[in-house]
Amino acid sequence: MSEQINTYTVSIYTENNVGLLNRISAIFQRRKINIESINSSISEIEGVTRWAIVVVISDEGIRKIIGQIEKQVEVIKAYYHTDDQIIYQESCLFKIKSDLLFEDDQIKNIISANHARIVTVERDFFVLEVSGNKNEIEVMYRELKPFGIMQFVRSGRIAVTKEELKISTLLQAFSA
Amino acid sequence: MEIVTTVSKKENAPKTTERISGSEAIVRCLLAEGVDVLYGYPGGAIMPVYDELYKYQDKIHHVLTRHEQGATHAAQGYARISGKVGVAMATSGPGATNLITGIADAQIDSTPMVCITGQVSSHLLGSDAFQETDIVGISTPVTKWNHQVTKASEIPEVIAKAFYIAKSGRPGPVLIDITKDAQFEEFDFEYKKCTAIRSYNPVPDVNVTALQKAADLINTAKKPMIVWGQGVILGTAEAELKAVIEKAGIPSAWTILGASAIPTAHPLNIGMVGMHGNYAPNKLTNECDVLIAIGMRFDDRVTGNLKTYAKQAKIIHFEIDPSEVDKNVKTDVAVLGNAKESLQQLLPLLQEKKYPEWHQQFKDLYAVEFEKVIKNDIHPTKEGLTMGEVLNEINIQSKGDAAIISDVGQHQMIACRYANFTTTRSNITSGGLGTMGFALPAAIGAKMAAPDREVVMIAGDGGYQMTIQELGTIFQQKIPVKIVVLNNEFLGMVRQWQQLFFDKRYASTEMVNPDFVAIAKGYSIEAKKVTKRDELKEAVSEMMASKEAYFLEVCVEKEDNVFPMIPTGASVSDIRLC
Numbered sequence: 001m002s003e004q005i006n007t008y009t010v011s012i013y014t015e016n017n018v019g020l021l022n023r024i025s026a027i028f029q030r031r032k033i034n035i036e037s038i039n040s041s042i043s044e045i046e047g048v049t050r051w052a053i054v055v056v057i058s059d060e061g062i063r064k065i066i067g068q069i070e071k072q073v074e075v076i077k078a079y080y081h082t083d084d085q086i087i088y089q090e091s092c093l094f095k096i097k098s099d100l101l102f103e104d105d106q107i108k109n110i111i112s113a114n115h116a117r118i119v120t121v122e123r124d125f126f127v128l129e130v131s132g133n134k135n136e137i138e139v140m141y142r143e144l145k146p147f148g149i150m151q152f153v154r155s156g157r158i159a160v161t162k163e164e165l166k167i168s169t170l171l172q173a174f175s176a
Numbered sequence: 177m178e179i180v181t182t183v184s185k186k187e188n189a190p191k192t193t194e195r196i197s198g199s200e201a202i203v204r205c206l207l208a209e210g211v212d213v214l215y216g217y218p219g220g221a222i223m224p225v226y227d228e229l230y231k232y233q234d235k236i237h238h239v240l241t242r243h244e245q246g247a248t249h250a251a252q253g254y255a256r257i258s259g260k261v262g263v264a265m266a267t268s269g270p271g272a273t274n275l276i277t278g279i280a281d282a283q284i285d286s287t288p289m290v291c292i293t294g295q296v297s298s299h300l301l302g303s304d305a306f307q308e309t310d311i312v313g314i315s316t317p318v319t320k321w322n323h324q325v326t327k328a329s330e331i332p333e334v335i336a337k338a339f340y341i342a343k344s345g346r347p348g349p350v351l352i353d354i355t356k357d358a359q360f361e362e363f364d365f366e367y368k369k370c371t372a373i374r375s376y377n378p379v380p381d382v383n384v385t386a387l388q389k390a391a392d393l394i395n396t397a398k399k400p401m402i403v404w405g406q407g408v409i410l411g412t413a414e415a416e417l418k419a420v421i422e423k424a425g426i427p428s429a430w431t432i433l434g435a436s437a438i439p440t441a442h443p444l445n446i447g448m449v450g451m452h453g454n455y456a457p458n459k460l461t462n463e464c465d466v467l468i469a470i471g472m473r474f475d476d477r478v479t480g481n482l483k484t485y486a487k488q489a490k491i492i493h494f495e496i497d498p499s500e501v502d503k504n505v506k507t508d509v510a511v512l513g514n515a516k517e518s519l520q521q522l523l524p525l526l527q528e529k530k531y532p533e534w535h536q537q538f539k540d541l542y543a544v545e546f547e548k549v550i551k552n553d554i555h556p557t558k559e560g561l562t563m564g565e566v567l568n569e570i571n572i573q574s575k576g577d578a579a580i581i582s583d584v585g586q587h588q589m590i591a592c593r594y595a596n597f598t599t600t601r602s603n604i605t606s607g608g609l610g611t612m613g614f615a616l617p618a619a620i621g622a623k624m625a626a627p628d629r630e631v632v633m634i635a636g637d638g639g640y641q642m643t644i645q646e647l648g649t650i651f652q653q654k655i656p657v658k659i660v661v662l663n664n665e666f667l668g669m670v671r672q673w674q675q676l677f678f679d680k681r682y683a684s685t686e687m688v689n690p691d692f693v694a695i696a697k698g699y700s701i702e703a704k705k706v707t708k709r710d711e712l713k714e715a716v717s718e719m720m721a722s723k724e725a726y727f728l729e730v731c732v733e734k735e736d737n738v739f740p741m742i743p744t745g746a747s748v749s750d751i752r753l754c
């Protein structure tokens with residue numbers, strides 16, 4: 001049983017029910033495990049919710065957590081993956097003063113170099129969106145910081161796995 | 177109530193439904209699930225349901241307990257002795273929060289229970305309305321499933337799911353919170369039992385390869401040992417376990433919650449494991465070469481220090497709940513599935529064996545324990561009465577037929593150690609949570625579910641007073657339970673720890689007690705107090721002969737300790753005899 005700490009992305013397929021967030025987060029809270037990020041959305045299957053939860057934890061710890069999550073009645077299936085087993089992204093928004101966009105070429109260079117997108121330009125401010133992994137977003141943040149960031153927000157990680165997850169097969173087996 | 181056949185416009189097909197209120201639907205759902213008795217306490221937010229219970233009182237018996245905690249423990253006692261789902265009901269707010277201890281107890285001890293709470297009307301949710309509490313939020317970590325209903329039409333499906341979830345797979349408590357407007361609302365009622373939920377796989381399939389591996393390990397073992405738990409009882413696998421034990425000739429021990437699955441007197445029953453378990457099975461856990469765990473979860477009170485627990489042994493784990501595998505003890509072979517099926521399939525793969533020398537080791541260590549502990553517990557020569565001799569007297573007079581409902585503390589360990597069981601589901605006690613106050617209300621439920629059985633409750637003077645008000649329930653319902661209080665005028669188990677580990681600093685463990693006999697008599701319960709050895713036999717016999725509830729207080733030695741004992745953090749093989 002290794003005690004080595006790793007970043008894991010937990011993917012959970014569940015029924016879409018009120019209260020599940022509480023039930024799942026309680027599993028982490030009870031063991032005093034900090035959730036780095038959490039995202040819940042629809043999935044490729046109608047009526048099924050998909051969660052992405054990022055935690056930094058030991059290998060043994062994550063296996064036990066997955067067992068506890070899967071045990072919940074409304075959880076269809078739970079998986080955990082290391083970063084090399086998934087394709088993942090985070091997304092972020094920067095709110096910056098408008099005049100900088102027109103007066104400073106450097107910002108335009110940062111935007112194109114980082115594949116950022118201008119979401120909107122208002123009289124007083126403009127909004128940039130960029131997606132990528134945590135590092136890429138951090139680079140962008142560092143580059144923009146000197147210009148004065150009015151607001152910054154980053155989403156939780158979302159991820160798809162390299163391997164097939166076979167949830168549909170699982171659900172089909174049930175209806176058969 | 178009339179049955180109307182409505183023709184649904186959409187489908188144009190006749191449909192047999194009845195238009196009834198949500199509250200009536202709740203009662204009808206309970207009836208459809210075969211519920212004949214439930215325990216609870218009324219209040220504003222659940223009144224419409226009580227109004228229906230009044231109408232249906234010839235079909236379903238509602239027992240008014242004296243506290244909602246009592247209702248949950250009674251439902252637990254009912255479930256534990258019968259295997260059926262226990263049902264408890266309460267109003268919103270304080271009624272609902274009073275259920276929590278019992279729910280947590282049922283969760284950790286895998287007891288099938290459905291709790292129904294009333295809730296403020298849906299338009300008031302979240303407004304801090306009178307007696308509004310977020311009971312779904314509060315109960316989430318201690319329920320197998322919970323759900324809030326705000327529309328009458330949801331009631332049948334949700335209640336059907338509740339019963340299915342509570343009793344299937346590894347059982348547990350479910351809470352359904354129903355707003356008052358949903359109780360009043362009328363709808364077209366129709367009930368269908370729930371038989372499957374797509375996101376829920378209650379019983380994993382038995383893996384044949386794992387089973388064969390387990391059989392191979394067992395067949396080649398030199399010193400195999402079985403430890404079984406409540407999974408055997410919950411899975412009604414008692415006969416299958418007995419067959420396996422007898423064919424393979426394996427010495428077999430039990431956890432507290434597994435007690436009584438195999439009769440105490442069975443020659444291969446080597447006693448209890450854990451903190452106050454028997455000497456031999458604890459010691460030899462660290463000597464066996466194959467440890468076969470069946471329907472048990474390696475609780476820390478069973479394993480002691482995990483770093484030194486059965487390290488020399490190959491571990492086989494028969495378990496219904498995948499999350500229990502490798503949770504505390506790393507297994508070599510895990511056989512998932514229901515104990516009944518797994519053991520049935522295991523039996524033909526096993527060779528007939530006997531291990532006379534290995535078995536003799538258990539007998540030798542038993543002799544040591546008998547000499548150092550048991551003899552003095554059950555046949556004491558000192559003046560003061562011991563808890564053990566009371567248990568021994570109950571054994572003799574009940575011929576081991578009684579169901580023993582124990583509370584939490586020294587008397588509980590003594591009851592589990594010395595009760596002589598002949599019938600399964602006879603040891604009902606709060607194991608995982610260790611809930612003082614469990615026994616008296618649990619005994620009510622147990623006696624009601626098994627009226628033909630002798631039900632003897634055993635509590636300490638501390639725990640007894642945590643739910644003593646349930647004497648009122650016993651009085652009102654005329655429930656013929658036998659109530660034994662082993663009075664040492666201390667919170668005995670805590671005092672024992674203070675003596676052993678805190679230099680006898682008896683902080684807040686001494687009890688100044690009321691006249692228990694007078695209290696019982698106040699409820700018109702026949703009562704007696706025993707202070708001397710020569711009064712014990714007759715008092716127990718009077719109690720056993722009584723056809724009604726009976727209260728017996730036995731004043732025992734104040735500062736006796738329970739041994740053997742594995743101190744917290746110590747290894748099972750470092751079990752102390754004194």
Ligand SMILES: Cc1ncc(C[n+]2csc(CCOP(=O)(O)OP(=O)(O)O)c2C)c(N)n1
Binds near residue numbers: 640
């Ligand atoms: C509700 C609750 N509170 C506190 C405890 C801690 N506790 C465990 S055993 C015990 C003492 C029990 O005393 P008593 O009921 O007199 O039984 P005895 O040990 O003397 O047999 C206490 C306080 C508990 N288990 N449950």
